[in-house]
Amino acid sequence: MKKHLPAFVLALVLLLVWQGIAMLIDAAYILPSPTQICVRLWELREPLFLVHLPATMSVTAIGLLISVVLGVGLAIAMDANPKIERALYPVIVASQTIPTTAIAPLFILWFGYSIWSKVLVTILMTFFPIAITVFDGFKATKREMEELLRTYGATKRDIFWKLKLPTALPNFFSAIKMAIPLSVIGAAIAEWLGAQEGLGYFSKRMMTQLDGAGVFAPVVLLSIVAMLAVGIVTVIEYKCIQWRKEL
Amino acid sequence: MLEFRDVSFRYPEDAQSMMEHLNFQVEDGDFVSIIGASGCGKSTVFRLINGLEQMQGGQIFVDGKPIQTLQQYSAFMPQKDLLFPWRTIAQNICLPMELAHIPKAEQAKRCTEVLEQVGLSQYRDKYPKDLSGGMKQRVAFARTLLAGADLLLLDEPFSALDYLTRVDMQEWLLHQWEHYHKTILFITHDVEEAIFLSKRILVIQDRPFRDMEDVRVPLAYPRNREDLKRADIVELKENLIEKLRRSVNV
Numbered sequence: 001m002k003k004h005l006p007a008f009v010l011a012l013v014l015l016l017v018w019q020g021i022a023m024l025i026d027a028a029y030i031l032p033s034p035t036q037i038c039v040r041l042w043e044l045r046e047p048l049f050l051v052h053l054p055a056t057m058s059v060t061a062i063g064l065l066i067s068v069v070l071g072v073g074l075a076i077a078m079d080a081n082p083k084i085e086r087a088l089y090p091v092i093v094a095s096q097t098i099p100t101t102a103i104a105p106l107f108i109l110w111f112g113y114s115i116w117s118k119v120l121v122t123i124l125m126t127f128f129p130i131a132i133t134v135f136d137g138f139k140a141t142k143r144e145m146e147e148l149l150r151t152y153g154a155t156k157r158d159i160f161w162k163l164k165l166p167t168a169l170p171n172f173f174s175a176i177k178m179a180i181p182l183s184v185i186g187a188a189i190a191e192w193l194g195a196q197e198g199l200g201y202f203s204k205r206m207m208t209q210l211d212g213a214g215v216f217a218p219v220v221l222l223s224i225v226a227m228l229a230v231g232i233v234t235v236i237e238y239k240c241i242q243w244r245k246e247l
Numbered sequence: 248m249l250e251f252r253d254v255s256f257r258y259p260e261d262a263q264s265m266m267e268h269l270n271f272q273v274e275d276g277d278f279v280s281i282i283g284a285s286g287c288g289k290s291t292v293f294r295l296i297n298g299l300e301q302m303q304g305g306q307i308f309v310d311g312k313p314i315q316t317l318q319q320y321s322a323f324m325p326q327k328d329l330l331f332p333w334r335t336i337a338q339n340i341c342l343p344m345e346l347a348h349i350p351k352a353e354q355a356k357r358c359t360e361v362l363e364q365v366g367l368s369q370y371r372d373k374y375p376k377d378l379s380g381g382m383k384q385r386v387a388f389a390r391t392l393l394a395g396a397d398l399l400l401l402d403e404p405f406s407a408l409d410y411l412t413r414v415d416m417q418e419w420l421l422h423q424w425e426h427y428h429k430t431i432l433f434i435t436h437d438v439e440e441a442i443f444l445s446k447r448i449l450v451i452q453d454r455p456f457r458d459m460e461d462v463r464v465p466l467a468y469p470r471n472r473e474d475l476k477r478a479d480i481v482e483l484k485e486n487l488i489e490k491l492r493r494s495v496n497v
């Protein structure tokens with residue numbers, strides 16, 4: 001708890017400054033105060049928690065799951081064969097130069113307002129850090145450990161399962177922790193651009209009504225959910241790879 | 248028996264060969280050390296035996312058969328323990344047996360026996376981080392033993408340890424060698440360590456090297472550290488150090 005104290009203090013100071021400025025401006029449609037946002041969050045709890053949060057979480061979870069499968073799959077393929085690495089790596093990097101907000105409307109044209117247009121935006125934003133970070137994890141395998149296994153007669157498959165996969169686990173968890181906030185952002189952006197439900201959609205609707213606190217309320221909710229998810233992954237990571245520093 | 252017959256090798260990035268037409272033999276059950284200056288090619292000898300490097304000429308035989316036709320004919324122990332931190336001590340020791348697809352019950356039996364022999368039974372479910380440097384090397388040695396080969400290649404296994412632990416480990420290793428009757432080829436920088444442990448010492452002096460000077464250690468087993476103070480042993484040590492100095496200055 002003590003190690004998190006500086007972060008708590010800084011967050012508290014920032015909130016107080018924000019509260020002060022908002023009270024000074026005194027125009028909630030431009031800058032609502034943290035207390036106004038909390039009140040609005042409570043007032044809107046039913047549509048937010050029962051309708052829009054589940055919608056956004058579905059997009060996030062499906063998008064993240066597909067990104068993990070795709071990202072890890074690409075990392076394994078690139079690690080297994082240098083030719084595949086040379087072919088795929090530039091394409092993966094190039095995919096990240098596509099401006100998501102520009103291409104998302106195209107996905108809506110293709111898939112309509114179904115969940116898949118939003119899932120696709122989420123995948124586009126998250127598979128890259130997973131693929132690259134896990135691939136780097138495989139590459140970080142110590143050559144001398146690999147050679148030791150080879151002296152024991154290990155096949156490529158043995159080396160992958162017994163050495164490369166465990167070595168890449170810390171990178172995998174880092175990738176997931178990076179991908180969670182990105183997938184939440186991806187889902188929210190997609191909902192902003194075209195949806196009938198979801199926290200991004202709800203935030204945009206509140207904007208049209210000049211409800212500043214109503215715009216912020218779903219955003220705050222998204223942040224809390226993302227932080228909680230990252231926290232859960234951090235706990236699992238701690239339980240699974242206590243040997244991380246020994247590598 | 249291990250035999251190098253006319254072995255030549257050069258790393259692709261090097262202009263000069265590491266060894267040319269190298270010949271030497273190690274008899275079954277021997278304890279032979281290889282000494283030489285840094286970068287002289289000691290570890291390359293092991294890499295060739297392990298099949299991690301391909302020789303450009305000649306042949307290496309184990310028990311009269313070319314190594315290309317053999318499997319699990321040697322077991323390697325590197326300078327670092329290279330224990331996998333995500334595996335328990337028992338799981339680390341069982342790794343070579345897992346790779347050889349030995350049944351689990353047999354693995355457990357051999358693991359228990361070897362842990363008892365190396366004095367680490369109570370650590371079987373611990374992780375490498377829970378062990379001292381000397382204990383880790385003992386685990387690494389146990390893992391090497393269970394690779395199932397009669398020829399053990401130990402590459403400076405004690406060089407990273409502090410002096411007192413190293414001395415303890417040398418005595419421990421001799422005890423293990425006498426118990427298991429394995430053939431040990433041992434690389435070291437430390438002339439005193441080579442004399443204390445080995446029946447024979449092979450000295451690398453040139454680059455490229457065509458042969459290694461074969462020095463017999465005039466000490467019987469079991470050995471005692473006091474033996475190292477004998478006049479003939481002190482003289483041998485000085486001679487070997489002088490040879491190494493000359494090879495560095497060449």
